[in-house]
Amino acid sequence: MRKPGCPLCDADGGHIVFAGDRFRLVRADEAGFPAFYRVVWNDHVAEFTDLGAADRALCMEAVAQVETLLREHLQPHKVNLAALGNAVPHLHWHVIARFEWDTHFPSPVWAQERRPAETARIAHVNGQLPRLEEALRNALEARPGNCTPS
Amino acid sequence: MRKPGCPLCDADGGHIVFAGDRFRLVRADEAGFPAFYRVVWNDHVAEFTDLGAADRALCMEAVAQVETLLREHLQPHKVNLAALGNAVPHLHWHVIARFEWDTHFPSPVWAQERRPAETARIAHVNGQLPRLEEALRNALEARPGNCTPS
Numbered sequence: 001m002r003k004p005g006c007p008l009c010d011a012d013g014g015h016i017v018f019a020g021d022r023f024r025l026v027r028a029d030e031a032g033f034p035a036f037y038r039v040v041w042n043d044h045v046a047e048f049t050d051l052g053a054a055d056r057a058l059c060m061e062a063v064a065q066v067e068t069l070l071r072e073h074l075q076p077h078k079v080n081l082a083a084l085g086n087a088v089p090h091l092h093w094h095v096i097a098r099f100e101w102d103t104h105f106p107s108p109v110w111a112q113e114r115r116p117a118e119t120a121r122i123a124h125v126n127g128q129l130p131r132l133e134e135a136l137r138n139a140l141e142a143r144p145g146n147c148t149p150s
Numbered sequence: 151m152r153k154p155g156c157p158l159c160d161a162d163g164g165h166i167v168f169a170g171d172r173f174r175l176v177r178a179d180e181a182g183f184p185a186f187y188r189v190v191w192n193d194h195v196a197e198f199t200d201l202g203a204a205d206r207a208l209c210m211e212a213v214a215q216v217e218t219l220l221r222e223h224l225q226p227h228k229v230n231l232a233a234l235g236n237a238v239p240h241l242h243w244h245v246i247a248r249f250e251w252d253t254h255f256p257s258p259v260w261a262q263e264r265r266p267a268e269t270a271r272i273a274h275v276n277g278q279l280p281r282l283e284e285a286l287r288n289a290l291e292a293r294p295g296n297c298t299p300s
Contacts, residue, residue, distance in 0.1 A: 046228070047217065047229055048217060053214075056211075061203070064203075077236075078197070079197055079199075080233070080236070081198060083230070084230045084232070085228060086228050086255060087256045098236060105236060106236035107236070107260065108234055108258065108260035110257065111260045111261060112262070
């Protein structure tokens with residue numbers, strides 16, 4: 001179910017890490033946050049409770065899987081999870097690794113920035129992303145209920 | 151399991167709507183947002199994935215129950231869900247009814263405010279909260295796995 005004109009129906013919404021038949025995982029290009037991912041539900045639904053209980057569980061266990069691997073690979077100071085959708089009301093879960101040195105910590109990524117970007121530290125995290133994303137792809141492909149379309 | 155000095159171990163974190171043995175629901179006093187709730191996990195854990203899969207499901211179905219009743223009672227323009235915890239790393243889910251007229255919409259509640267508070271509209275929502283919160287309490291008490299402590 002797609003809605004013409006919706007940015008997350010018309011486009012992937014970021015760099016595809018995993019594309020399943022129910023949801024996809026994309027890396028967002030948000031300046032200053034090198035490990036900012038989104039679990040995007042493929043069908044156009046606005047609210048989390050527009051999904052039934054089984055789909056909510058499928059979706060949140062994917063979010064939890066992403067969080068688990070972000071923690072294992074990057075040891076962030078905190079992980080932030082959020083489904084807002086005020087501007088783009090198509091269900092997507094932000095899964096963001098936060099570091100004490102990032103531009104906004106401990107503020108939310110949507111608040112005022114607190115300090116300049118630490119380019120060397122961002123580059124270090126960037127260097128870890130290929131292995132992280134391979135692990136993410138493998139883990140999400142192995143989960144029941146979200147096959148890769150053939 | 152409590153951590154001395156943690157604001158969500160030492161205090162409720164808001165006006166108690168429902169207190170169960172695994173989690174509680176509180177209404178936060180956040181200026182300009184009359185229906186800003188938090189599902190607070192009682193044990194001190196920092197990340198969503200510090201919970202096992204069964205507890206994650208219990209927690210998120212409580213979040214979904216709160217969202218469902220916010221939608222039924224208040225017809226918000228959008229519901230926002232978030233577990234951030236950068237400042238207070240004790241698992242709590244923000245469940246926030248957002249309205250097109252609120253001070254920040256469509257920005258996140260943590261971003262810059264866009265307009266003055268509409269006191270008459272806020273008062274109208276406030277008037278709906280007693281019935282909403284009675285429904286929330288009844289629904290959460292009826293859920294398996296989170297008995298009210300006797």
